Amino acid sequence: MDALQYTIGFLIFFVGILISIGLHEVGHMVPAKKFGGKVTQYFIGFGPTVRSWQVGETEYGVKAIPLGGYVKIVGMLPPGAEDLADDVSIGADGQQVTRIRKSNTGMFTQLISDARAAEWELVGPEDSERLFYKMAWWKKVVVMAGGPSVNILIAFFLFWALFAIHGNDNDELVTTTLDEVQACIVPPDEAGRVCTADEIKNQPTPAFKAGLKVGDRIVSFNGVDATSWTQVQQLIRDNGNRRATIVVERDGDLKTITTKTTVTPRIIDEDADPEPVGFLGVRPSTEPATGGPIYTVQQMGGMTVDVLHALVTLPAKVLDVGKAIVGLQDRDPQGPVSIVGGGRLAGEVASHDGTTVGEKVVFFTVLLAGFNLFIGMFNFIPLLPLDGGHIASALWEAVRRGLARVRGRPDPGYVDAAKLLPVAYVVASALLVMGVVLIVGDLVVPVHLES
Incomplete structure (x- = not known):
């Protein structure tokens, strides 16, 4: 195995994933700004900031752990009635200021209150009409669906190019x-x-x-x-x-x-x-x-069914990876892999002497397109903190307000996503654990092309 070619293949795939992540966040940022929202940060990665620069009201940058990204849209959480201070106060400049106090009654209540307080520390009087939670429900859906939709579009264009030029090996x-x-x-x-x-x-x-x-x-x-x-x-x-x-x-x-x-x-x-x-x-x-866009959509329809099945069985498959790590069973070569595992496969293909350049390009295209399709659909799962959770909240807001109008009842107001934060913390913890298990599995018992 040629170490240089392996490294190049790994890096090409990794850069492709980072570009996909960056475009995912662009999919959130562009409609948010278009609808008048305030985006204060756009970052690739997590952890300590490596480099950043300010452009207008948005700080762009890269962080040390390149395993994701985010955009900070001001006003994601509405103020809770129980958390408002004595109405409002007037600041030194004569502007009206809303203060959020922290509650200390119960662990989950404290978590919600802390989240609101952190959110509203970034809100100034001038941002009153630019807060995300005040957007029309359909605008919220567009903003939150923009990210995963971009990933699915990336997959579509990659598969379209592959099917039109090379054809579909499957x-x-x-x-x-x-x-x-x-x-x-x-x-x-x-x-x-x-x-x-x-x-x-x-x-x-x-x-x-x-x-x-x-x-x-x-x-x-x-x-x-x-x-x-x-x-x-x-x-x-x-x-x-x-x-x-x-x-x-x-x-x-x-x-x-x-x-x-x-x-x-x-x-x-x-x-x-x-x-x-x-x-x-x-x-x-x-x-x-071979085929064009319609053929590609038809093929991706079948892939979507496979991805949905993979999502349903993901926890069990990750558990199997955990068992393989401790030696209780062999690693399933058809099971899930992390970005690290995908990079290793890309490196093996790049360094394989018996593979032509064309075959390597095909493999890289399929691998990157497949990751984007999975990431896109995964983010549509209707659970916070995933994009699908915010979409579900916006849709519920539309249904709730619509029913109130039909019944002649008062407007129930905005859906308070903060109340679902305990669920979000549980889901985030589960995702973190599964991610760590897959990464460790890809380092300890990796999937190989020969498997």
């Missing part, structure tokens, strides 16, 4: 080009074995006897233009033991070959016994299916 098309010309007729249950010299001499296949070659593309069969392998296969089976005129394209030229198909038992239905049908003795080649 959706192969059977062509009318020959990949194999069988030398002798063998029973269906012995398909694939090497023919003996006597078998080639005494029972050659019609294709071998007629001189068909690997790479020949069947253009027509008995005067019928070949449009698909399924059609050609049926024409051969229906021909029985009769004469067959086959036009093939070989090295750019058309060549007419005359032969006679034979009748031999073949497996038509996997659940049924072999049936006697016309037989030529060839196998077709396959190639990745």
Whole structure:
């Protein structure tokens, strides 16, 4: 394994993930600013600040731990009625000032109160009409859905480019080009074995006897233009033991070959016994299916189902990784990996001598697109602190206010996401634990390409 190539592959993938994270946060920041919200920070990473710079009212920067990112939108949490100080006070400059006092009645109440206080320390009198919680519910949805939507769009464009240029290796098309010309007729249950010299001499296949070659593309069969392998296969089976005129394209030229198909038992239905049908003795080649944006959307629809299943089973899969770390079982090569694991796989591909540059590009594209699709859908889970939790709160606000209008009741006001902070802390803790387990697993019992 070439250490330099491994490192380059790891870094390329890691930079790709950081760019994806950065664009995710842009997906939040741009609509927030467009709707008049105040964004005070845009950072890639967590922990100590490595470098930052101020542009207008927003501080942009990079932090030491590049495993995520965030944007700070002022006024995410509304002030709770129980936390308001004696109404308002007038500051030295004559401006009205709202003060949030900290409650000390119960652990969860204290957590909520502390969060509100920290939030409102950043709010000035001039920000009154720019607070996130005061936005219309649909604007909140757009802002919070912007991040994961960007990840899904990144996945879409990567897959589109891949399917249009290279094709989809998971959706192969059977062509009318020959990949194999069988030398002798063998029973269906012995398909694939090497023919003996006597078998080639005494029972050659019609294709071998007629001189068909690997790479020949069947253009027509008995005067019928070949449009698909399924059609050609049926024409051969229906021909029985009769004469067959086959036009093939070989090295750019058309060549007419005359032969006679034979009748031999073949497996038509996997659940049924072999049936006697016309037989030529060839196998077709396959190639990745290609397509444009509609094809890409269709393929991503199937991937979405797989991702949803992966999300449901994620806790159990992470537990399996934990068991593998302590030696209770082997690591599942098809199980989840962290960004570290993805980087290791990228490094292995980059340093693999038997892999062409094109194959490496395809692998990197699929890996990065897959991560973006997963990250995007993961963030739509309707639980705080994920984006989906904020979206769910905004949608509930819309439903609650709509029902109040229909029933002629007073406006219930904004949904107080702060009251869900205990749930958010539990979810965040669970995500942190799962992330640590996956990273440790990728260091101790990593998934390899050979697995």
